[in-house]
Amino acid sequence: MMKNGRFNIAYWVAALLGLFVIQYFAAMNQQVATIPYSQFQQLLNEGRVAEVGVSDRFMQGTLKEPLPGGQTRFATTRVDPEIARELEGHGVRFTGQIESTLLRDILSWVIPVLLFVGIWMYLGRRMAAGGGLMQIGKSRARIYVESDTKVSFADVAGVDEAKDELREVVDFLREPERYGRLGGRMPKGVLLVGPPGTGKTLLARAVAGEAKVAFLSISGAEFVEMFVGVGAARVRDLFEQARTQAPAIIFIDELDALGRARGIGAAYGGGGHSEAEQTLNQLLVEMDGFDQRSGLVILAATNRPEILDPALLRAGRFDRQVLVDRPDRTGRVQILHVHLKRVKLAPDVTPEQIAALTPGFTGADLANLVNEAALLATRRGAEAVSMADFNNAVERIVAGLEKRNRLLNRREREIVAYHEIGHALVAMALPGSDPVHKVSIIPRGIGALGYTIQRPTEDRFLMTREELERKMMVLLGGRAAELVVFGHLSTGAADDLQRVTDIARGMVTRYGMSEALGSVAYERDPRGLLAGPNPLPGGPRERDYGEAAGDAIDTEVRRIVDGALERTVALLREQREALERTAKRLLEKETLDEKELAELTGLPAPTRQAAE
Structure with missing residues (x-):
């Protein structure tokens, strides 16, 4: 399209120049003599003018006898009669002057036209991402041939179960006849489900690299456009490209941007937008439109499987899901x-x-x-x-990053030191807690004035009620130390209180760990199914209980938190001497490691019991 546009512009420019040339030579061939107005008056007085045509600025006519140059036609510019008589009375030779407007006409017409044509061409390129305005409905998938992928299963580690599942896809693309021998068929779509950063995209590229086939990669967000019908057109074009490259793998990253459930509601930030639904409907149609003998396999990845449309996950479409979880x-x-x-x-x-x-x-x-x-x-x-x-x-x-330039006054440093030692001392005194690796009063990150780092000795996948209570006591250790030493509270425990409250509320409403409310789940987990271990607080909560149950939940959460704080305060009062000694040492050195903490507190590093 861009080549045709350049040809058309060049053609019209050449045509315009040709028109000017033709007009010039036509005027030259007319043999018209341009004479001064005073000469015209003289010829008129001598009776030599045969015919005259008068316009607002010019006079043209023919002579009875030719001029010395042989011309019988003449042209002159009109002059005001009064000025002409006065000039003639003084014997002055005079003529009219014509102001040329050719340059002004060119600047006022041609240049604006060229400017608007240039703007049109620029916008056309931007809207079509370099492919021309008519390419907007084309798929933007990046196509990697066999030599471009250069990724194999050897480059993917820590997801052995997922690799074993996908080896079958590789074998099918290599030897499709072997899988049809007993009437079996390969799933049309394989959905890789897992938290962000677990290697879903890398795993999909490894499948293409192992199978030695073309790999078409595109993000779900690239189907979304401001123009109605563009997303569906790109889905059609994607599958057409894949069929020409078959056998091939189509990989759609961030499938939730394209396959969000229709009419899902505001709970997940979605809605029934018609353009998004048309794009999803087209994807469903295309996935039904090919069979396993076509040599196409669709891989997709998402970390939000709970918001995908059920029609997308039914048998015959994405009918196999492979979990790519955090590695152990x-x-x-x-x-x-x-x-x-x-x-x-x-x-x-x-x-x-x-x-x-x-x-x-x-x-x-x-x-x-x-x-x-x-x-x-x-x-x-x-x-x-x-x-x-x-x-x-x-x-x-x-x-976070150390903030050594953030200066605290002496009183603030004391509060921070006792606060952090409170965390560490409670963790070291409670059996089964994670070992304390380091305590520091050097500010880090955005708001941390100090930090206590615990490092677990093993991966954990579930926690008992007693372990959750001990975790709350460790989180409340800083606030309890401020109460024991200073007798007042500070704002330094804000994040600790938020985390403790979340744990207590989860024990009551999700895990059924309250005798007063029983083994009933009152709330759903506000996090996504694959959210990380530390989701952002304050997410939307869906309430499935009445006012009386809500009051009972608030009372029970407060009782659990207050009980944990009382036990923490009692523990630190017993360890008051160790608390004072260790905090003073921390104020001197600013950082203490686990060996120094064990020497100062006299408490060994906690170890987990075998039964846990």
Whole structure:
């Protein structure tokens, strides 16, 4: 289209210039003599003018006898008669002057036309992303041929179960006849479900790399446009491209942007938008429009499976779901082996040690951790990345960047020191708590004036009521220390109180751990199905109970939190001497590690019981 546009513009410019040339030569061939107005008056007085045509500015006519040049036709510019008589009376030769407006006409007509044509061409390119205005309905999928993918299952670690599920897809694309031998068929669509950063996109590319087929990758958000019908047109074009590349894999990332349930309501931030529904309907039609013999397999990824349309997940469409979850300790070791290949390591670094420090980390988190440690080692001029760099990188990711320039007065430093030692002392005194790794009163992140880092010794997948109560006591340790030492409260426990309240409310409303309210779930989990371990508080809560039950829930939550605070205060009063000694040492050094904490408090690092 752009080539045709350039041709049309060049054609009309050439035509306009040709018109000017034709007019010029036509005027030259008329043999008209332009004479001064005074000469015209003289010819008129001599009776030599045969015929005259008068306009507002010009006079044209013919002569009875030709001029010395042989012309019988003449043209002259009119002059005001009064001025003409006065000039003639003084014997002055005079003629009319014509102001040329050609340049002004060109500037006022041609240049604006060219400007608007240029704007049209620019907007056409922008709207079609470089493909011309008529390309707006084309799919924006990135097509990777066999040589471009360059990713295999060896590049994906920590998700062995998911890889085993997808090996069947690879075998089907390589040998489709073998799977049809007994009448079996391959699922049309495979949905990769998992939290953000677990490697769903990488796993899909690995499937294409192992199968040695074309890989068409597109995000669900790229189907959404301001023009009605564009999303559906792009879905059609995507499948047409895939059929020409077959055997091929179509990968749709962030499927929830395209496949959100129709009329889902405001609970998940969606609605019944007609354009989005048309795009989803077209996808459903296209997935029904091909069979397993076409050599097409659809892979999709999402971290919000709960909001997908049920028609998308029914048998015959995305009828197989593969969970790509956060890796366990063994999986983290495997992932670290992949990322540590590119880093020069010191002898004291082992993947097993790093994996023990990072429970709950995804593959993307581990890649970021390795990069942060390498940057820290480079910054201090080291020849290799040591274990200390990884420890500092974990603290930077979890707690934030150190703010050594943030100055606190002496009273604030005392409050922060006792607050953090309160957390650490309660954690060390309670059996079964996670070991305390470090306590510091150096500000970090946006609002943390100090921090206490606990590192679990193993991955945990469920917690008992007693463990939740101990976790609340550790969170309330800072507030309890302020009460014991200073007898007043501060704003430093705001985040602790929010987390404690969430735990207590969950015990009452979701886990049925309250004798007063029984084993009834009063609320649904406000987080997504695959939300992280620390979701943002304040999400929408769906209330399925009455006012009386709501009052009972509030009373029970308060009772649980107040009981945990009372037990924490009593524990710290028993450990008052250790609290004072350790806090004063923390004020001197600003940071204490687990070995120094054990020496100052006289409490060994807690260990989990085997029964737990």
